[in-house]
Amino acid sequence: MTTQQTFSILKPDATRRNLTGAINQKFEENGLRIVAQKRIHMTREQAEGFYAVHKERPFFGELVDFMISEPVVVQVLEGENAVLKNREIMGATNPEEADAGTIRKEFALSIGENSVHGSDSDENAEIEIAYFFKPEELVG
């Protein structure tokens, strides 16, 4: 087992409903440490760049509009097998398919407004962290 970092976003549906603390509690009680965190209002350019891999998908426009609709909290989470562990804590992308006790089962409104984003691989975690944070902003 190795200590890893993963990138996380608390999405607009979560910040709007004041769920920042409740979601952070899920990370912390499951052994992930928040080593960087900031609340930002993403620009359209930032959101389009971040989700560029999805730009051919039919939901791309809706996804970008949603992500810039209200503030988000971007985070770096650290812990053993952080990428995989965070995916377990978040639950399935579609809240209807998410396991009991997961963030998306408890808080998500729909597949689009699904409260959180988490990196899907170590490689993408590194890219996504660097997209929003300078190395000196990570304090372990």
Ligand code: CMP
């Ligand atoms: P996320 O982990 O942020 O990565 C891409 C996002 O696209 C995903 O979470 C969902 O919120 C969103 N998404 C995936 N499928 C759909 C869909 N069918 N309709 C709207 N949004 C979607």
